[in-house]
Amino acid sequence: MKTKFLVFLLLFLCGNEFATAQKTANTLNLNLDFEQNEKKEKLPDNWFAWGTLPVTKSDLAHSGDIAGKVTSKDGKGNFGCVAYKIPANYEGSYIRLTGYMKIENVRGFAGLMLRIDGNGNTLVFDNMQNKKIEGTLGWKKYTITLPYPDDAENIYIAGILSGKGTAWFDDFVLKIDGKDIQKIKKKEKKVYKASLDTAFDEGSKVTFSELTKTKIADLEVLGKVWGFLKYHHPAIGKGEYNWDYELFRILPTFLNAEVKGERDKILLSWIARLGAVEKCSDCAKTDEKAILKPDMAWMDELNIGSSLKAKLRYIYNNRYQGDHYYIKSVRQVNNPNFINEKPYAKMNYPDAGFRLLTLYRYWNMIHYYFPYKYLTDKDWSTVLKEYIPTFINASTELEYEIAALRLIGDIQDTHAGLWGGNDKFQAILGSNTAPFKVAFVENKLVVTKYYNPEYKEVSKVKIGDVITHINGKTVEEIKKERHDYHPASNEPTKDRNMAKSMLRSPNKEIAITYVSDGKTQQHTLPLYGFRDLNIYAKSNKASYKLLDNNIGYVTLETISVDDISKIKKQFKKTKGIIIDIRNYPAESILYYLGSYFVSEPTEFVKFSRMNEKNPGEFVMTEAYEISKSRSMYKGKLVVLVNEASQSHAEFTAMAFRAGENTTIVGSTTAGADGNVSTIMLPGGLRTSISGIGVYYPDGGETQRIGIVPDVEVKPTIKGIKEGKDEVLEKAIEIILKE
Template sequence: MGYTAGITAQQSISETEKLASLGKIYGFLKYYHPEVAKGEFDWDQQCIAQLPKVLKATDKNALSKVYSDWIQSLGKIKKCRKCDTQEDYFDKNFDLSWTQDPRLFTTELSETLTYIENNRNQKKSFYAAKERVGKIKITNEPNYKNFEYPEEAYRLLGLFKYWNIIEYFYPYKYLTDQNWDAVLIEMIPKIKEAANKEAYQLAIKELIAKLDDAHAWVNFSNQSQKYLPLQLSHLENKAVVSGFYNDSLAKLNKLKLGDVILKVNGKDFAKEAEKNLKYVSGSNTNNKIKRAYIYTLNGSEDQVVLTIEREGKRQQLPVNRYDFRDFEYWNTPQVKSKSFDENVGYINMARLKGEDVEAVFESFENKKAIIIDLRNYPAFIYKRCTRYLNSEKRDFTKIYTPSLGYPSRFQFKKPLQTNSSNKAFKGKIIVLVNESTMSRAEFTAMAFQTADNVVTVGNQTAGADGDVVRFEYLGGFQTAMSGNGVVYPDGTESQRNGVKIDIEVKPTIDGLRAGRDEVLEKALEIAKQ
């Protein structure tokens, strides 16, 4: 009797497992089944209709019958002549082994799912298209209005829709800390049991943070938060003021570089930030901690009281919050290029425009070294610049893009190359990077790292590259993720890791307080060697 009870226990399927199986079947059929991919079914309503049947199923036979009947109702699938492909795929994200799970599905259903995979949709998909650069575009999703806190069935549907977009089209799914299948199992109860709008939206933030992607975010309303005029870094295991969005407003609020934040409105700042870590997206630990700091300081109220440590003493500072536009941050005057002396030139990529490139590089042609500052967000002019850095064309990155003909598999494009010239700069090139080097800046750094005589100085970059895909989470919430996979030509991943660094230099609290730029100081030292 004990043996029989054990077998029965093994075969029982939890409610969460049943819901997870529905989410996976819903997405698989949406992107694989030729009839569903035409868009002729109201696919969301079909999923909602299956929900009570799935929950009512008591074992795998009953559950498999629900799915078999559903698939049967969708029409016959013709044999696919194009599907027996021998293409070379990037397959680190690909895993349909769940379709063969003997605990959840009968052999007959698993064979049906395999047949659909082998005879999958090869025509235009109603639900997904590709942009010119290869990244995915989510198309023709129903418009759900007034769904800030929908009923349970639609909360689950929103989770299923999002989970499957990531499952089939997110290039870095294999790099996430948590297995994506496990994310679905974990988030179903959290989404299902969210008792109000606030709990529901926090659950969505937690879900999106699990992409471990600095490009990922979600916006629940047009009401913008207010910001303090300071920039924070995680230095020496502390939250340190490392810059300002507006010098005048920072001075007005009596803030100084190197201030260490200890409390916010009387609460321990480090503990509050740690609580918020699971709600912020970031590609690496440093990136996440920094974003958790910002998340903890932002808000709708006009003022916060900070307890800071400055030069060994504690003090309280009431600090005003502002609309980010008040900072006029992008209009702040900054140098485009300059000479430190007759031997060393400097280029600030934040301010360099395409029309400036030729004149700036030609003005430096007799220098012994050029320092190129990428601790910012540059214009898309890497190729123009590499004409003055490379004596021959060189591969600097490989890009893989999602396959619509075989979702969750990706295909490499031809490696991207730099420009070149026989007039390329003969001296040292020193590239500066740090935590603010993200996305296009990292892509540009990878190109510059192929220069004839180059060294990269600084600290870990944001680790998010490959364009951005914007789409909607059910309810009209805007969200995003990285859209293409980007690796070095040798296969080294820049996602999460950041770009390669030759000489690591981390700013110090003492250095900030003294007004020093320690990364730039190191670059100047190298330039003069």
């Protein structure tokens, strides 16, 4: 049986027992037992509050005299944490947090939290939300274990409460590879020359005159040479140069070059200053079977002289093979980890030099490290030149954010939205929205459910009503205007994302025209802040139940590994099982439950992974298997999917598809499969990509295509009005059919 593939996804929220005597005798400097409180403040020394809920110390402790406490009486606060920050000056392969928690009348969830950051990103994270710990419970020990990233910079531990109630936390212990962090010798971090270069921290000092066609072509050459050197030249790979700032050093001279020969001489001189490149004895040739090979065609396609071209080819053939300052492969999963990429977050509106850096940085990351580059509608080799004037001429912060959003959209990856730093764009969309959900059904904007039913009367619209105009514009006009601002792998997912923003506004109300019971009506719709609505409320429904006609139903939205044995026992003699993945799985259960539906080890997936030592090369792995269980399920399996099924949900659907009596029902999924790699860009912009390629065992694509159902069923307006789940109904029909 082949090794199981572990999927690590980045989310976006924020062990021995101690005896009292041990607490008293503890002289180490980390206050993880809460007992140090020399300042006599509301929180013990070095602990701090995160979130919006009240956080204090408490004398209701598990042991000793002090514990941390988070409380919420009305449940309106988002979340609260009693948190502690520790510099990640340690080495290891895994990290484990244990601690004690007591809860009272919790509605929502409470748990420990462990988060590790590096290079401005959250590298690994768990807050026990998927454990759904609520109600009233006495002191109990809890544990979180995560892989320990090589590029960890800061470790955050916390106790978290989200929702209503009270939670107490005490006696935290943090271990790396089984050793107490308070007893591990700190590692000495290597200081790179690149990190000491601060010459352009306040700005690039670069100005651009008229952008002629010739100048744009020259800047395209510079961008591609800059990116090539970044990932191939040994001096840069060793961290001897801040490559962002070296761009700003060469730009003034480069921009003054008038002829091709002079331009090439400047670049050759620039390369020479980096030092000699020694012959490489272990630079392997590209694997002939690689699914994606390094694309150096630009060296021939652009107007580059023979001397410069020869120098670049020499560097490629003798490229850097050591641990790279700017790129590394994430342990076990092999997706790219873009390290030491400064976000320059204080520059809300970066100057023209930094804006050009954004384009250069992103284009080269995609060119060398995006496994699905070949699937984009645009030829990626043309994109850099196209966007040079767009980024240089972006005259406002908003224009800069929109330029970045459009560029990101061109890779057509649902993982690749603009997830942070785009404050101006978000302000245009607004922080208020309708208290009900809308979706595009039969190409119309339809009301599908209320987040807050108490607002039905003032909102007027009913479930199944069709909204035709917003503030005087047709829905079709708004869709066309916003199409490029909602990156996605395919059109159904783009519609999914656009629907979420259609009724957003900076104002407290918008005018809508809608059709209800065949009549066209108009209404001034009141809007509400996101925090005032139950948009992100987590379901607390059971993950499984028995339907009529002896059919089992499982939703992965609230699934737990602990549920698997109960599901197998209760559903063993059912006619069929329906697994609903029109959501995001609460836990990764595909190996535990997938094996229930196969009689022998069954291949279900292949991956393409980057070759860290040969930028641009992606090699296909052998197929991975679902192992068989001791007793296979004898009935039918129907799996439900739609455009909400994304990433790990799609990966899970692939595993169930390998079952011997499986039918996939619903509509095309989001088409964004593969572990996420985060990208930081100047101005604090944060985006990401699918970092590995995911394929069926026969090499069939999933990216952009999604999981194509065996039986396509989409909701209808009529069905929504009648409160039907037509996809679920079709699943039941398939199971009952002899």
